[in-house]
Amino acid sequence: MPLVDRFGRxxxxxxxxxxxxCNFRCVYCMPAGPIAWLPRHQLLTYEEITRLTGIMVGMGVEKVRLTxxxxxxxxxxxxxxxxxSGIEGLHSISMTTNGYFLPPLAQELRQAGLTSVNISLDTLRRDRFLKITGRDxxxxxxxxxxxxxxxxxxxxxxxxxxxDFNDDEIGDFSRWAAETGHAVRFIEFMPLDGDQRWDRSRVVTAEEILARLADVGSVEPVHNDPSEPARLYRVGLPGARPAVIGIIPTVSQPFCRHCDRIRLTAEGRIRNCLFAVEEHDLRTLLRSGADDATLAEAIAQAVWIKWEGHLINRPEFRRPAKAMYAIGG
Structure with a gap:
């Protein structure tokens, strides 16, 4: 029973x-004030996560990202x-992290089966880092x-x-990417911040980012997988190797038509989109003794009603009640 939605994805x-x-307080994600964290008993155990993932891999999931x-x-x-990593048919296990805990864990994670990491770094300036993350x-x-x-x-x-926050560093990041060989992905600011201060005027669009990249070097599109959120470019810089730059244009140029991903929240709910306003509970089924077939049917039904696309650019857009940190970035 493959996982297919009503639009054929x-x-x-x-x-x-x-x-x-989270140990950071990034302004585009976390609220500034106190946070009521989920109690531990509401989180899926590792064994529960593994069981649900195994069921979904059996239904066609090939890649997992931990957030x-x-x-x-x-x-x-x-x-x-x-x-x-013991699930047969799972091709990759990646992770998105702020990088703080990586120094003592990176080697162990690699040996355990992690295949790659995305590390959040919104500035190359120490003083600005403190302003963005709330942490030095x-x-x-x-x-x-x-x-x-x-x-x-x-x-x-x-x-x-x-x-007017960090958009003046696009060129600096490009040069840093060329120096280090790391791919840098610029992400449009999304309406998922904890304090709900998002405003469209603060979004630096993909078109603007490309124009800034063209100011520092030649920009050549790279062949892209339409199901991936990032549009990739090779930026040629004077006297340096090309930098690989991605742009994730969730607000200005969403890739919903080709979206092939779903989310499992920390408390065990299927969420079909970052901007979904409803979730589908698996934890209750799981902990009430449901067998794999019953869980697979529940997952398939949740995926089937995945919407055609988010509505950020339409008047009927409703902001999700949860901020990014409570969804899984």
Whole structure:
């Protein structure tokens, strides 16, 4: 029973949030005030995550990405990676992380079966890092990037671009990407911040980012998989090797037509889109003794009603009640 929605899209990718907790307070994600974290008993156990993932791999899922909150904030996360790596038919296990906990864990994660990491880094300036994240952890994140490199983990850098905040660093990031060999992905600012201060005027669009890239070098499109969120470009810089730059244009040029991913929240719910306003509970079924066939049917029904696309650019758009950290970035 393949995972197919009513618009004919086949689901191949699963994003798994393992916790809503995070040790950063990024302005585009976390609220500034106190947060009511999910109680531990509401989180899926590693064994429950593995069981649900195995069912979905049997239905066609090929790639898994672990997210949070901050996934490495959850205790003994390498054990989950080892459990998932034992699922026959799962081709890759990646992770999106802020990088803080990577220095002591990168090698163990690689040995457990992690295949790559995306590390959030929204600025190359220490003072601005503190302003964006609320934490003076710039050096620690850079150590995390070095640790991932040393462990042989392919690294991509995620940078959320916000107008009059860090958009003046697009050229700096391109030069840094050329120097380090890391792919950098610029992400449009999305209406998923905890304090709900998002405003369209602060979105630096993909078109604008491309124009800024053209100011620093030649820009050549790379062949893209339409089901991937990032549009890839090779940026040629004077006296340097080309930089690989991705742009994720979720707001201005959404890729919904080709979306082949779903999300499993930390509390065990299927979520068909970052901007979904409803979720589908699997934890209750799981903990009430449902067999795999019953769970597979519930998953298939949830996927079938995946909507055609989010409505950010239409008047009827409703902002999700959850912020990014509680969904899984």
């Amino acid at each position: 086949t689901i191949r990718k699963l994003r798994i949030s393992v916790t809503d907790r 949070g909150g901050e996934p490495l904030a959850r205790r003994d996360i390498p054990r989950l990676v080892r459990l998932l 952890y710039f050096d620690r994140v850079m150590e995390g990037i070095e640790a991932a490199d040393a462990a042989g983990l392919p690294v991509k850098i995620n940078a959320v671009v916000m107008r």
